[in-house]
Amino acid sequence: MSQTEEPRPFRPDHYLTNLAVRGLIRLALLFPYRLRVWFLGWLMRRVIGPLAGYRARALDNLAAIWPDLPEAERRALADQSLDNAGRTVIENYSTAEFTARAAKLVPEGPGFAALEAARAAGRPAILVSGHFGNYEAARAALVARGFQIGGLYRNLSNPYFNEHYVRTMQAFGGPVFPQGRAGTAGFVRHLRAGGQLVLLFDQDVPSGELIPFLGRPARTALSAAELALRLGADLIPFFATRQPDGLSFRIELDAPVPPSDPLTMTQAITASLEQRVRAHPGQWFWIHKRWKGAPTG
Structure with missing residues (x-):
């Protein structure tokens, strides 16, 4: 932070969110690489995505772009998208293993x-x-x-x-x-x-x-x-x-x-x-x- 930049006000919601996310990432990094990638994909698809509203947003986007696609297929694509997003997050935090691959x-x-x-x-x-x-x-x-x-x-x-x-x-x-x-x-x-x-x-x-x-x-x-x-x-x-x-x-x-x-x-x-x-x-x-x-x- 530069000397001319005012400090950000403390945001307890941001602070607690960061603690939770960092704790989850640190926990996942304890697992073998294959397991942690699968686990974050599953967690994003089944827990985080639905709770955070990401799954609903994905379904809304899919319905707007491909309204004729059967609902079951849109739900499957939303799940795949969430799974990929979760895998991407933990891959990017698994620097040594991911870059070696x-x-x-x-x-x-x-x-x-x-x-x-x-x-x-x-x-x-x-x-x-x-x-x-x-x-x-x-x-x-x-x-x-x-x-x-x-x-x-x-x-x-x-x-x-x-x-x-x-x-x-x-x-x-x-x-x-x-x-x-x-x-x-x-x-x-x-x-x-x-x-x-x-x-x-x-x-x-x-x-x-x-x-x-x-x-x-x-x-x-x-x-x-x-x-x-x-x-x-x-x-x-x-x-x-x-x-x-x-x-x-x-x-x-x-x-x-x-x-x-x-x-x-x-x-x-x-x-x-x-x-x-x-x-x-x-x-x-x-x-x-x-x-x-x-x-x-």
């Missing part, structure tokens, strides 16, 4: 060759994805191959939880930057030096453009495309798809999006994410308020 993954797709070419030429690259599978598996796999993959994150409203959440992201290697002026300056310097940056673009942004996502307009930031055009960086969609064993991933990098204008380029990366979500709908975070503030009907 990710280091063995072999990235695929034309975007990987493009990323290697950009590194060889000292040209920056921006890797874009959504909250799908476990995106950190791809970053860890690329860091293990010598890439300087930076990350951009949004500070959580709970400062106690945010503190160890940021440390967890830093543990994957590569610098991480908070949203805001200072963070923006940091990752711009990182890119200008020929580094790489990961951006997740699938959350609601009030100032974003309305771009159809899964058939319904969603407020979407154009910042990734704008930054790529400004710095001459490759804009590469990437995805880490969870495999049927629930533990391993397939890392795929699509071909770089051709430079044009920010809206067209953002529509292209949105289409890439749509393709993955339609193929594996249970792996996207339906618990997010993705269509918040977008027109209905």
Whole structure:
């Protein structure tokens, strides 16, 4: 905290929530890796998700996007989404085991060759994805191959939880930057030096453009495309798809999006994410308020 920044007022609800979450994570970390990943998936699906309202939100989103899908199938997809979210949380806190597994993954797709070419030429690259599978598996796999993959994150409203959440992201290697002026300056310097940056673009942004996502307009930031055009960086969609064993991933990098204008380029990366979500709908975070503030009907 800087000298000019006022201390945050004490929030007992935030403090107690953080204690409960940290205690749960520490308990899970006592289990063998396979068991802890299964346990957090089960706990999110059966306990936390229903109590916190995440399951209801996922069901509402699924009903809005695929109203003709039978209710039983929507419930199954909501459960799969919660299970994936729970697994993702504990995987990201299992730094040593998770990064060791990710280091063995072999990235695929034309975007990987493009990323290697950009590194060889000292040209920056921006890797874009959504909250799908476990995106950190791809970053860890690329860091293990010598890439300087930076990350951009949004500070959580709970400062106690945010503190160890940021440390967890830093543990994957590569610098991480908070949203805001200072963070923006940091990752711009990182890119200008020929580094790489990961951006997740699938959350609601009030100032974003309305771009159809899964058939319904969603407020979407154009910042990734704008930054790529400004710095001459490759804009590469990437995805880490969870495999049927629930533990391993397939890392795929699509071909770089051709430079044009920010809206067209953002529509292209949105289409890439749509393709993955339609193929594996249970792996996207339906618990997010993705269509918040977008027109209905």
